[in-house]
Amino acid sequence: MDNYTYSIDETHKGERIDKVLSLLNDEWSRSQVQLLIKEGAVLVNGSKVKTNYKASTGDEIVVTVPELSELDVVPEEMNLEIYYEDADVLVVNKPRGMVVHPAPGHSTGTLVNGLMAHCKDLSGINGVMRPGIVHRIDKDTSGLLMVAKNDMAHESLVQQLVDKTVTRKYQAIAHGVIPHDYGTIDAPIGRDKKDRQSMTVIDENSKTAVTHFKVLDRFKNYTYVECQLETGRTHQIRVHMKYIGFPLAGDPKYGPRKTLAIEGQALHAGLLGFIHPRTKEYIEFEAPLPSEFEHLLNYLRNSN
Secondary structure (H helix, E strand, O other), X not given: OEEXXXXXXXXXXXOEHHHHHHXXXXXXXXXXXXXXXXXXXXXXXXXXXXXXXXXXXXXXXXXXXXXXXXXXXXXXXXXXXXXXXXXXXXEEEEXXXXXXXXXXXXXXXXXXXXXXXXXXXXXXXXXXXXXXXXXXXXXXXXXXXXXXXXXXXXXXXXHHHHHOOOEEEEEEEEEOOOOOOEEEEEOOEEEOOOOOOOEEEOOOOOEOOEEEEEEEEEOOOEEEEEEEEOOOOOOHHHHHXXXXXXXXXOOOOOXXXXXXXXXXXXXXXXXXXXXXXXXXXXXXXXXXXXXXXXXXXXXXXXXX
């Protein structure tokens, strides 16, 4: 069993408990939280609640989820958007709202479930919960992921990530007007001691994190940027943009509550390039912005 503990502050006062928990933990969908509540796995101030319970400031929430076993992870037929596939690697465009891999208490509806139905061969280095998964993007971030279909490919792709030779470019909408056309954020990231589900820029027990950004367009109160990862820490772009004072629009964890009409952060992994593990040739893929992201940009352009 795994236990997760949260304290409610003014930010989520008056919101439904299922919505609050899906915002506080990027790995949980709202439907998964609702199931946990119905099963009695969610306690608020020591008592069970219903899914429509409205959170109050100071509420202490404890979520207990069961461990995931091999039998829990089953293939699921999905309409995956595959950009490239051969005997060694696969590149897929993950939609917003989809979790990459199963987690305790959440064994269905993930990208891994879909991949298991799509192809029988996935690398086993990361075990039953993350077969084939070399890197990941957050639930509400859309975009390209590379998947390893065997251990040789997995080891090669992981080493490329370590060597910083993988190209990963993201498009994002940030709060505020960034004055510089280009910039580099070099700030170490570690887990927040006050909130174990969040990351923050700290010096103690942190890892090097570097993000390069380029301004693509400016609006009245927002900036459209391209961010390129040099490292790949958890929530790196989201944490770094908050750190320099320009948090991502729609980000429920690191951004302001008053934001654009979007569920989750406005962030898209639009370009991915790497050296093929077998042919040793560099290959690169680009995925267009999702329609809801384009709608936001059009809204901002028309509002200027």
